[in-house]
Amino acid sequence: MESSNLNLVIAYIQPxxxxxxxxxxxxxxxxxxxxxxxxxxxGAHLAHPPxxxxxxxxxxxxxxxxxxxxxxxxxxxxxxxxxRATAHTGHTGDGKILILxxxxxxxxxxxxxxxxxxxxxxxxxx
Numbered sequence: 399m400e401s402s403n404l405n406l407v408i409a410y411i412q413p414x415x416x417x418x419x420x421x422x423x424x425x426x427x428x429x430x431x432x433x434x435x436x437x438x439x440x441g442a443h444l445a446h447p448p449x450x451x452x453x454x455x456x457x458x459x460x461x462x463x464x465x466x467x468x469x470x471x472x473x474x475x476x477x478x479x480x481x482r483a484t485a486h487t488g489h490t491g492d493g494k495i496l497i498l499x500x501x502x503x504x505x506x507x508x509x510x511x512x513x514x515x516x517x518x519x520x521x522x523x524x
Contacts, residue, residue: 403471404500404513407478410437410462410493411485419465422484426476430516433466443490460491468503470513 411419416434423429438459469477474497481495505515 404503404516405469405471405474406498406500407465407467407469407474407481408496408498409465409467409481409485410439410495411465411481412487412491412493413461413463415485415487416463416465419481419484422480423467423477426473426480428473429477430467430469430473435464435466437462437464441491441494462493468500468516470516 409419413436420432420434423432438461440458440460465481467477478495478497486492502511503513503515504511508515510517
């Protein structure tokens with residue numbers, strides 16, 4: 399098992415930025431891949447008690463995209479830099495990037511652990 403510190407980078411971005419962000423991330427040498435999910439939520443600008451008569455239905459929820467990337471600690475700065483530079487518009491709602499430390503990873507098929515579980519597979523090998 400390779401002894402490499404692992405991180406989980408989670409980014410919430412505007413849906414219209416997804417294609418550009420993915421294209422930018424794919425230019426990183428040894429990029430480990432990502433998972434994308436559709437999500438809904440709201441930021442601090444809407445996190446207040448409703449005004450009298452204001453609906454609390456799902457109306458304030460905004461569509462967003464959640465990107466998850468498990469990577470080596472040595473890749474975090476480059477990945478976060480690409481995410482921020484590509485998703486940035488300068489407007490409210492650009493999103494957030496979260497970075498978490500992981501204790502381990504396991505490739506189900508081979509049993510590889512840690513950073514070895516993230517190694518770039520040979521074509522068709524994952």
